[in-house]
Amino acid sequence: MSTAVSTLVTTDLPLPGRRAGKVRDLYDLAPDLDGRPRVLIVATDRASAFDVVLPDAAPGKGRLLTTTSLWWFRRLRRLEIVEDHVLHGDVEAIPELEGLEVEVFDALRGRISVCRAVEIVPIECVARGHLAGSGLAEYREQGSVCGLPLPPGLRPGDPLPETIFTPATKATEGHDENIDFDRVVRELGGELAERLRATTVELFEAARRIAAEQGLVLADTKFEFGFELGPDGRPTDRLLLADEILTSDSSRWWPAEAVGHGSVPRGFDKQPLRDWLQAEFDTGRWNKQPPGPRVPGEVREALLGSYREVAVRLGALPDRDVVSGT
Numbered sequence: 001m002s003t004a005v006s007t008l009v010t011t012d013l014p015l016p017g018r019r020a021g022k023v024r025d026l027y028d029l030a031p032d033l034d035g036r037p038r039v040l041i042v043a044t045d046r047a048s049a050f051d052v053v054l055p056d057a058a059p060g061k062g063r064l065l066t067t068t069s070l071w072w073f074r075r076l077r078r079l080e081i082v083e084d085h086v087l088h089g090d091v092e093a094i095p096e097l098e099g100l101e102v103e104v105f106d107a108l109r110g111r112i113s114v115c116r117a118v119e120i121v122p123i124e125c126v127a128r129g130h131l132a133g134s135g136l137a138e139y140r141e142q143g144s145v146c147g148l149p150l151p152p153g154l155r156p157g158d159p160l161p162e163t164i165f166t167p168a169t170k171a172t173e174g175h176d177e178n179i180d181f182d183r184v185v186r187e188l189g190g191e192l193a194e195r196l197r198a199t200t201v202e203l204f205e206a207a208r209r210i211a212a213e214q215g216l217v218l219a220d221t222k223f224e225f226g227f228e229l230g231p232d233g234r235p236t237d238r239l240l241l242a243d244e245i246l247t248s249d250s251s252r253w254w255p256a257e258a259v260g261h262g263s264v265p266r267g268f269d270k271q272p273l274r275d276w277l278q279a280e281f282d283t284g285r286w287n288k289q290p291p292g293p294r295v296p297g298e299v300r301e302a303l304l305g306s307y308r309e310v311a312v313r314l315g316a317l318p319d320r321d322v323v324s325g326t
């Protein structure tokens, strides 16, 4: 556990089953009264890009991620599109952590979510509403995005005629790879594939409408789903929306006023970090393999500023102090 309250790089909690993703640490919690397993998800301040965890953390990023994600879970739950994995985000309400030092509580506060344990469906469910990123590159070369043909004449950043579902593999190592819908059908069966596509598109469009009221354009996003684990630890047939949702780590957020001018807007997302890293790559200073390069303070500040802007525009921040970690 980092001693500084404002930056949390890694955790080592006295809980079983610790596993670390690129950004978040997971632990097993005692089951609920029905015997269903639960997990603790801690969003650290680690930053990753191009699938590499960078050596420099972004202080407070984990709080911004958690605050934004929990806000969206609450907001979307009301629409009853799909059930989700969130139970609560209250670090004081975890019996297993009682008696830990106050510094640990302070570091975890605002960064955790207690969730139903799921077996994650091994497909990243991506929805796109605008032309950007890898979709733009493919459109320029082939006139399609992830194999889906699009009308000619679209400019970078333009809205697509309709939301498209562009799934990707959830690679356990290496990079995620875009795949076509038929491959999802082959891997998961037609029924689940259709359900994931319809649910992803419906969630995306609902989020887009809500965000538009706050002057934000959701250009694309990625959802993960999972099957809830039963008391025997085995997946049931209850599909839950899992992971984090609609954060700047998983989505492209654009200021509405910058959209529709024929170029990909500078967004409130990872792009400042990606651009800086790409320049390091282009000039031969980094080969896109771990370890990543040291990231200058101003680049990390720009990243945090972007993440904060989304939370502020949405009205998801209870107050600034909680999130800046002071």
Ligand SMILES: Nc1ncnc2c1ncn2[C@@H]1O[C@H](COP(=O)(O)OP(=O)(O)O)[C@@H](O)[C@H]1O
Pocket: 020, 021, 022, 023, 024, 025, 026, 039, 085, 115, 116, 117, 118, 119, 120, 224, 226, 242, 243, 244
């Ligand atoms: N409810 C859940 N139960 C089990 N695993 C989950 C749940 N929600 C999310 N996960 C997984 O936890 C991990 C979150 O950590 P993250 O840093 O995003 O990892 P990654 O490097 O795989 O993206 C992801 O692998 C995600 O699939």
Ligand SMILES: [Mg+2]
Pocket: 021
């Ligand atoms: Mg992840």
